[in-house]
Every structure is written in structure tokens, then in C-alpha cells.
Amino acid sequence: MKRFVSFAALAAAALAQFEATDFNVTEALLDNGIDCNSLKVLFGDDQVETRSETAYSSWLNSLWSGQQRLIAPECVFKPEKPLDISTAILIARLTECPFAAKSGGHSSVPGGSNIAGGISISFVEKMNAISVSSDKKTVSFQPGNTWLNIYTRAAKDGLAVNGGRVASVGVGGLLLGGGISYTGGINGMSCDNIISYELVTASGLVINVDQNKYADLYWALRGGGNNFGIVTKFTVEAFPLGPTMWGGMRTYTQGAFSALIDAYYNLGMNAPQDGKAHQILSFSFRAPNVQLANVELEYAEPNANASILAEYNAIGGALRDQTAVRSLAELTTLLDGPASGTGLRQGFWTWTMKLDKEMATVAKDIFFEEVTSISDAADLVPAFSLQVLSTPILEKTAKRGGNALGLTAADGPLINALVALKWSNPADDTRMWRFAQKVKDRSFAAATAKGKAHPYVYMNYASPWQDPVASYGSTNKARLISISKKYDPTSVFERLQPGYFKLTRAAYSGSP
Numbered sequence: 321m322k323r324f325v326s327f328a329a330l331a332a333a334a335l336a337q338f339e340a341t342d343f344n345v346t347e348a349l350l351d352n353g354i355d356c357n358s359l360k361v362l363f364g365d366d367q368v369e370t371r372s373e374t375a376y377s378s379w380l381n382s383l384w385s386g387q388q389r390l391i392a393p394e395c396v397f398k399p400e401k402p403l404d405i406s407t408a409i410l411i412a413r414l415t416e417c418p419f420a421a422k423s424g425g426h427s428s429v430p431g432g433s434n435i436a437g438g439i440s441i442s443f444v445e446k447m448n449a450i451s452v453s454s455d456k457k458t459v460s461f462q463p464g465n466t467w468l469n470i471y472t473r474a475a476k477d478g479l480a481v482n483g484g485r486v487a488s489v490g491v492g493g494l495l496l497g498g499g500i501s502y503t504g505g506i507n508g509m510s511c512d513n514i515i516s517y518e519l520v521t522a523s524g525l526v527i528n529v530d531q532n533k534y535a536d537l538y539w540a541l542r543g544g545g546n547n548f549g550i551v552t553k554f555t556v557e558a559f560p561l562g563p564t565m566w567g568g569m570r571t572y573t574q575g576a577f578s579a580l581i582d583a584y585y586n587l588g589m590n591a592p593q594d595g596k597a598h599q600i601l602s603f604s605f606r607a608p609n610v611q612l613a614n615v616e617l618e619y620a621e622p623n624a625n626a627s628i629l630a631e632y633n634a635i636g637g638a639l640r641d642q643t644a645v646r647s648l649a650e651l652t653t654l655l656d657g658p659a660s661g662t663g664l665r666q667g668f669w670t671w672t673m674k675l676d677k678e679m680a681t682v683a684k685d686i687f688f689e690e691v692t693s694i695s696d697a698a699d700l701v702p703a704f705s706l707q708v709l710s711t712p713i714l715e716k717t718a719k720r721g722g723n724a725l726g727l728t729a730a731d732g733p734l735i736n737a738l739v740a741l742k743w744s745n746p747a748d749d750t751r752m753w754r755f756a757q758k759v760k761d762r763s764f765a766a767a768t769a770k771g772k773a774h775p776y777v778y779m780n781y782a783s784p785w786q787d788p789v790a791s792y793g794s795t796n797k798a799r800l801i802s803i804s805k806k807y808d809p810t811s812v813f814e815r816l817q818p819g820y821f822k823l824t825r826a827a828y829s830g831s832p
């Protein structure tokens with residue numbers, strides 16, 4: 321209802337009472353037509369893109385997954401400062417308009433960082449500052465950054481931080497869900513190296529959160545995902561690195577699989593001896609029946625012959641060997657090539673097992689057995705990867721009061737398993753997801769039968785139907801919910817920002 325009234329009505333009202341005692345400003349604003357499009361009026365064309373604008377379509381194409389690109393927000397909002405985000409959250413609350421936030425846009429969850437008919441908040445354009453502290457102990461950055469930006473800037477001061485391994489991945493999602501890093505053996509998960517957060521809360525307050533101020537929120541933000549507010553600045557521990565280190569990918573055929581799994585297991589078990597080494601062992605398939613293994617190896621010094629890598633280095637016959645001495649930034653750029661497949665449809669499914677040779681082999685075999693059922697899908701790129709949450713990584717989950725992930729050194733060492741799929745035809749969606757789920761279900765059942773299964777679900781690799789927060793354990797889940805009730809009593813981040821993994825549910829209900 322528009323609030324134009326006739327002079328006669330006004331005059332009559334003036335005789336009685338011009339403004340009712342229960343006059344509701346909120347309702348009046350809504351009657352005047354305030355809605356999420358009002359951001360355009362408040363912030364102008366430069367900060368708000370709507371459907372007819374080219375910048376809106378280009379923004380959609382900046383999302384990593386094809387499914388996320390097809391979601392049409394009402395507008396894309398590009399804040400310049402924390403107060404802009406505060407205003408957007410309050411307008412979203414006023415108008416009950418849903419919103420999403422995008423950092424690097426690499427979520428594999430459709431709707432994880434873009435929202436149909438709502439406000440998609442994007443940091444990349446105007447909130448991408450980075451600074452190194454004068455004592456060179458910390459790096460602070462806004463959520464519009466990718467890891468390539470951070471590593472490039474930190475390297476100018478001879479520093480690095482414990483972040484992602486692929487250049488174009490964003491800082492926001494990775495840090496809020498955990499973070500597996502090349503240097504995890506030295507520093508732990510990325511979230512365990514965060515000193516402080518600048519956070520916009522549900523009530524639009526901008527607060528600084530660290531181990532002493534809002535200590536409960538500080539704990540919750542380390543693994544709690546997008547459920548506690550919008551982070552507008554991360555300050556993380558820095559450490560000297562470089563200018564170069566060693567690493568890259570080697571590719572092998574089937575004959576090397578068994579030796580690779582042995583080397584994977586031994587490097588994982590030996591991690592306490594030398595935390596500078598890093599590995600990802602992946603298996604890939606190409607129709608009709610090409611099976612390959614790719615091993616991504618790194619060492620946090622320019623040393624190709626570290627003794628901890630001797631077993632891997634002794635495996636001959638690589639089809640391709642890209643390992644070399646490089647900067648951290650170059651390594652992340654190299655890994656972006658095969659990893660991105662930007663714009664294709666994407667699906668992740670993850671699970672956790674005790675580090676065990678037999679379990680790694682069984683899961684790899686199940687992946688190859690099942691993959692033939694989807695091998696006719698157009699543009700299919702199927703991969704199964706094995707990483708290790710080693711004892712040194714798990715020990716550091718206790719840093720600064722611990723995190724929300726529910727992991728301790730006593731749990732480990734652990735296999736982090738991931739099925740990652742790319743495909744192009746929406747008609748294949750269901751069978752792709754079901755394939756990934758089946759590989760996980762069969763592998764997890766085999767691990768359970770041998771007492772080797774572990775409940776942890778890594779949020780950053782989870783499928784939309786998995787529930788990472790439940791996997792942190794009932795005590796941590798209850799603690800997260802109670803912290804959320806304290807700082808966000810009306811559940812703004814659960815109700816109005818429904819995408820991604822919530823405290824009480826998976827991103828999607830049921831199963832694919």
C-alpha cells in the first residue's frame with residue numbers, strides 16, 4: 321500500500337491524532353516500497369548490479385561451479401566497507417530478503433555463495449585489501465582475496481601464510497570451513513592460524529573477535545562456516561618462507577598404483593618426523609578404460625631430495641613430472657590448471673577414515689569399479705583423491721583454545737577422501753551425485769567393518785546432502801547452536817542466508 325493520503329484525510333487525522341501511538345516505522349518503510357532493490361538507491365549503480373546489467377552476467381560467470389552460475393539473484397551487492405554489509409544485513413532483515421556471500425566463489429554447493437531472488441554479496445570487487453604487520457608476524461586481508469593475491473603480497477616480505485593450494489580459491493570459504501594447506505604439517509589447518517576476525521553480526525554490529533574478545537565466537541568461527549556473521553577481515557599468522565620451495569605433480573599409470581599407495585601411507589605416518597612435506601594422491605579415469613594416478617608433492621624448502629620424500633622419489637616411470645623449485649604463488653597457479661574446470665557442473669563428496677593402506681586401496685578400487693557406470697556422461701572429469709590429516713595437523717587443532725571441528729591428535733592420522741566430479745549436462749546431475757554417494761557409502765561401510773571409519777565430514781569438500789556440523793560431535797554442535805543463539809537470536813544466518821551448511825542441517829535435505 322502506498323502512503324499517499326488526501327488533504328481531507330490529513331486534516332481529519334490532524335484533528336484526531338496525526339501519528340498513531342503504535343506507529344510502526346518498519347511497516348511504513350515497507351509500505352513505501354523498501355525492498356532489497358533499495359540497495360541500488362542507497363549505494364548507487366557502481367555497487368549494485370541488477371539483472372539487465374552486463375556486470376551482473378559477468379559476476380555470475382565468476383562463480384566456479386556451473387550450477388551456481390545458473391542461480392539468479394535479485395541483485396549483486398559489492399560492499400566497500402563493513403558498514404555497507406551491516407546496512408545490507410539490516411535491509412535483508414527489514415524486508416525478509418534472503419542473501420548469500422561470495423568470497424572466491426569456489427563452493428561446490430549450488431546456492432552456497434549465490435541466492436535465487438535475493439542479495440548476493442560479493443567482496444572481490446571492492447573489499448580486497450591486504451596488509452603485512454610492521455613486525456612481519458601477521459597478514460591481514462579482506463574476503464575479496466584469492467590465495468594467489470595473499471601469497472604474492474606476503475612473498476614481498478619473505479613471508480607466507482597457511483592457506484589454500486589453488487590460486488583462484490577464495491580466502492573466505494576455505495578459512496571458515498577449516499583449510500588444508502601445503503604447510504599444514506608445520507602449522508596445522510588454516511583456521512588454526514587465524515589470530516582475529518573482523519565480523520559483521522546479525523544486528524549489523526562490526527566487532528573484532530579474537531581469543532580474548534568474544535572468545536566463544538572465536539572458537540565457533542573456526543569451522544562453523546557462514547553461520548555466525550560476515551567476516552570482513554581475517555588476520556592470520558605469517559611465517560618466513562622462500563622465496564622458493566619444491567613441488568608439482570607427477571602422473572603415473574596403473575603399474576605404479578600399489579607403490580604410490582605405500583608411499584602415501586608412509587609419508588602420512590612419518591609426518592611427525594618432518595612437517596615440511598605435503599601430498600595429495602589422486603586417481604582419475606578416462607573412457608574407455610584409462611586409469612591414472614596424479615600425485616601432488618611439495619616440500620616447504622627448495623629441496624627435491626628431502627629424505628621424507630625418498631620413497632615417492634624412487635617410484636620411476638612417471639608419464640609426466642612437473643615437480644620443480646618454484647615460489648608458493650607459482651605452485652598454486654600450476655595446481656589451478658587441472659583443478660579448476662571453471663564453469664562445468666561440479667560435485668564433491670567426502671569422508672574420513674583412519675590412515676590405512678588397505679582402506680586407501682579399497683576406496684580406490686571402488687571408485688574405479690563404479691566409475692564405468694557414469695563414463696558416458698558428456699565432459700566427465702572424475703577424480704578420487706586421498707589426503708592425510710596427519711598427527712602434526714591434528715595436534716594443532718588445539719591451538720588458541722581449540723576449534724569447532726571436533727578433531728584431536730588421538731583421532732589420527734586420518735585419510736581425507738574426496739570424490740570430485742565435473743560434467744556438463746544437467747540431465748546427468750542425479751546420477752553424478754548418486755555415483756559419488758555410492759563410492760562414499762561402499763568405502764565407508766568397508767572402513768566401518770574394519771573399525772577404520774571416522775565420522776568427520778570436512779565442510780569444504782562436503783556434498784550438499786552431508787552434514788558437517790553434526791559430524792563435529794553432539795557437544796560441539798550444541799555449543800555452536802548456543803553461541804549462535806547468543807549473537808544471532810532470531811537466526812538471521814540460518815533463515816535468511818539458507819545456502820551452505822547450517823548448524824542444524826545439511827545444505828539440502830534427503831539424498832540426491
Ligand SMILES: Cc1cc2nc3c(=O)[nH]c(=O)nc-3n(C[C@H](O)[C@H](O)[C@H](O)COP(=O)(O)OP(=O)(O)OC[C@H]3O[C@@H](n4cnc5c(N)ncnc54)[C@H](O)[C@@H]3O)c2cc1C
Pocket residue numbers: 384420421422423424425426427428432433463483484485486488489490491492493494495496497498499500501545546549550551552659660780781819820
Ligand atoms: C579448485 C579448488 C581447489 C581447492 N583447494 C583447497 C585447498 O587447497 N584446501 C582446502 O582446504 N580446500 C580447498 N578447496 C575447497 C575450498 O576450501 C572450498 O570450496 C571453499 O568453500 C572455497 O572458498 P571460497 O571463498 O572460494 O568459496 P565461496 O563459494 O565464496 O564461499 C564458500 C562459503 O563460505 C561463505 N563465505 C565466504 N566468505 C565469507 C565471509 N567473508 N564471511 C562469511 N561467510 C563467507 C560463503 O557464503 C559460502 O557459504 C578447493 C576447492 C576448489 C574448487
